Amino acid sequence: MQKADNIKKWIRILLCFFICLQMFPPILVLDVTSLRHFLIALFDIVAIGVVIYYCFWKKKNILSSSIFTKNPLILIWLLLIIYMGISISWAINPIESLAVWNRWILIFLAMIISIGFMLKDNHAMKNLIICTLVIATINVLSCIICYYAFDVHISQRNNLKLNGFYGNKNIFAVALLFKLPFLYYAFLRFKKFIRYYSLFLIFAISFCLVILSTRSSFIGLFLQLALLAFYGIFYKIKSRNISIVLKHSSLYLLICVVGITGFILGDAFLKYNFNHYSKTETNNYSIEARVSSIAEGNSKGRLLIWKNTSEIIKQSPLIGYGVGNHKLAIMKVECAKKHDYVVSDHAHNDFLEMFSELGIFGFLLYVSTYLVFVIMALRQMFRYSHLQHRLLALVALSLILTYANDALFNFPLERADCQIYLVLAVAILIANHIRNSKTEQKPLSKSVLISISLILIGCFSIETMHCQSSILQKKRIHQHNGDTSIRYTPEDWLNKMPFLPNIDESTKPIAVNTAERFATAGNYRKAIDILLKDSSNPYYSLREYRLANYYNKIGNKNDSAAYWAKRCIEMKPLCYSPVRVLVNIAGKKGDSRKQLDLINSYLEKYQLEPLAWEDKIVILQRLKKDQEALETIRKAKEYMPRNSKIKKLEEKLIK
Numbered sequence: 001m002q003k004a005d006n007i008k009k010w011i012r013i014l015l016c017f018f019i020c021l022q023m024f025p026p027i028l029v030l031d032v033t034s035l036r037h038f039l040i041a042l043f044d045i046v047a048i049g050v051v052i053y054y055c056f057w058k059k060k061n062i063l064s065s066s067i068f069t070k071n072p073l074i075l076i077w078l079l080l081i082i083y084m085g086i087s088i089s090w091a092i093n094p095i096e097s098l099a100v101w102n103r104w105i106l107i108f109l110a111m112i113i114s115i116g117f118m119l120k121d122n123h124a125m126k127n128l129i130i131c132t133l134v135i136a137t138i139n140v141l142s143c144i145i146c147y148y149a150f151d152v153h154i155s156q157r158n159n160l161k162l163n164g165f166y167g168n169k170n171i172f173a174v175a176l177l178f179k180l181p182f183l184y185y186a187f188l189r190f191k192k193f194i195r196y197y198s199l200f201l202i203f204a205i206s207f208c209l210v211i212l213s214t215r216s217s218f219i220g221l222f223l224q225l226a227l228l229a230f231y232g233i234f235y236k237i238k239s240r241n242i243s244i245v246l247k248h249s250s251l252y253l254l255i256c257v258v259g260i261t262g263f264i265l266g267d268a269f270l271k272y273n274f275n276h277y278s279k280t281e282t283n284n285y286s287i288e289a290r291v292s293s294i295a296e297g298n299s300k301g302r303l304l305i306w307k308n309t310s311e312i313i314k315q316s317p318l319i320g321y322g323v324g325n326h327k328l329a330i331m332k333v334e335c336a337k338k339h340d341y342v343v344s345d346h347a348h349n350d351f352l353e354m355f356s357e358l359g360i361f362g363f364l365l366y367v368s369t370y371l372v373f374v375i376m377a378l379r380q381m382f383r384y385s386h387l388q389h390r391l392l393a394l395v396a397l398s399l400i401l402t403y404a405n406d407a408l409f410n411f412p413l414e415r416a417d418c419q420i421y422l423v424l425a426v427a428i429l430i431a432n433h434i435r436n437s438k439t440e441q442k443p444l445s446k447s448v449l450i451s452i453s454l455i456l457i458g459c460f461s462i463e464t465m466h467c468q469s470s471i472l473q474k475k476r477i478h479q480h481n482g483d484t485s486i487r488y489t490p491e492d493w494l495n496k497m498p499f500l501p502n503i504d505e506s507t508k509p510i511a512v513n514t515a516e517r518f519a520t521a522g523n524y525r526k527a528i529d530i531l532l533k534d535s536s537n538p539y540y541s542l543r544e545y546r547l548a549n550y551y552n553k554i555g556n557k558n559d560s561a562a563y564w565a566k567r568c569i570e571m572k573p574l575c576y577s578p579v580r581v582l583v584n585i586a587g588k589k590g591d592s593r594k595q596l597d598l599i600n601s602y603l604e605k606y607q608l609e610p611l612a613w614e615d616k617i618v619i620l621q622r623l624k625k626d627q628e629a630l631e632t633i634r635k636a637k638e639y640m641p642r643n644s645k646i647k648k649l650e651e652k653l654i655k
Helices: 003-021 032-056 074-091 094-121 126-149 158-159 171-189 190-212 213-236 242-276 289-290 296-301 304-314 331-337 350-383 385-407 416-437 444-479 490-496 510-520 524-533 542-554 558-571 575-586 594-603 610-621 627-639 644-654
Strands: none
Touching: 003 032, 003 094, 003 416, 032 094, 032 158, 032 171, 032 331, 032 416, 074 094, 074 350, 074 416, 094 126, 094 190, 094 444, 094 610, 094 644, 126 171, 158 610, 171 190, 171 213, 171 242, 171 385, 171 416, 190 242, 190 289, 213 242, 213 385, 213 510, 242 575, 304 350, 350 385, 350 416, 416 524, 444 490, 444 510, 490 510, 510 524, 524 542, 542 558, 542 575, 558 575, 575 594, 575 610, 594 610, 610 644
16 A cells, blocks of 8 residues: 555656746756756656566556557557658758657657556546646736836736747746646635635636737637536536536636636726827737737738748648758748748648648648547547546547647647647546556557657667757857856857757857857867758758858958858849848959849848848948939938838938
């Protein structure tokens, strides 16, 4: 009995750690998701260590073979992950594919482990509920406090600072949404303090979602409440016992009323603060404003990204570009349409992103995980006899609907905070299924456990490198910005940076950042050598520009500089920086006419680049063509009336 209790103690500790790891602040890392994926890897390796210990030394089984057998959802997930691994063979960047695939494996193993834990401990859900109450309380308090601390009530734009511990307010909003199904369960299953406090948190979270003003979270909230209302009405229809109707259906509808009330009062709260404190003329964060801006926002943002994603899907519809390589493939389309080096590293729709990476077969596998999940959840909700098991299915379905809604507009596949709840949703559903299937739970063989542990050691090592890289990237930025406490030499950056990943969180090649350190130190030849060896991102034209710029800095490599500048222009015709290199080369030769021809040719394609106008004006002034310079200033002001540098050039010329 004591041994069993010890197992359950470890299970509860590990599950609590798993759901609470979303609260770890990203102090040392550049990318918050890097730290949290590392913590997921840590959870996996410690958990499998506990499983092996009890299996080999205590002769107690935690993981059952029934998790894999006669379980279509887990089998589809496994098939999807295997196919992802195969896709590495045709990926644009196999190293990035390996890094992303590694995270998929960690998430899948976390699912398996969590299923086993929930089957072993019938009270695991209670511990998750208690952790959720604590985390939700912290989330709500941080949202309200930061609303005033960051003067959001005065300046609506400061709304972007409401990110909690999640790095982004969109992630914060969906993290709040994921808490709600657990709170629904707590209200329906528990009594006294937990029941009433969970109802208060349902109100508070709905209230905070309006403050965060993320449109996808509005949809997610009403999907959850619609599901609850539907299930409450189902009770009323199916049951002939009036006491059961009053006891159950009324509770579901009460949750809906409380959630809607919190939502409405949140909007009233925003309007009150806007009317009394805001310095802006238009309230852009009310419910009406956010809903009315959906079409405009999507047309300028997501719809354009979806269109570009569709274009690359058409180019490789069968096999895609390899797992984790959407961020590279999209550049083939976007680079030619943008004047800067900012690109969309995600499709803002996981379904389209999976299609672009894995082709039609991978896309169908991914969609199948949702379909099978929903079918299983609905069967459990309407067929299981025990109320607790039906409610667990309801929780799981609410979680997956929230996840799917976010997947339509954002990229939860990339976000460890969302992956936590995907794992828990699958674990709750599958454990519920196995517990009610009455199948014999045979333990996994020791050879399978050893194989899983060896895989985990490799995955943990890879994720450790990923986290180490994120730490070093943050240090590099700090050093670049003048932090004298960091004294790494360019050679240190070259030697310390792990080989994985080879692109940073913004898809820029790590080699570009490393080469910049050598260039800053004046060692342009070493910087060039590093860039010439790099092939991590063939569509990221910044590499070509840097090569052109570094060759130009050397002084006797005009032909090489011109070659790479032209390569960059071919990839990114609206970008002025490579054109400026050619302008500089022509200036060295004293060919002012060539300089003007290059600038004029560029301005015919893109007129909103202030540097191009400034360079043209300066050249005309140097040639004593003051009248033509003034005419150029007039044209520039038509396109950029508020540009301060052009105004200063005009004042200087007039004087």
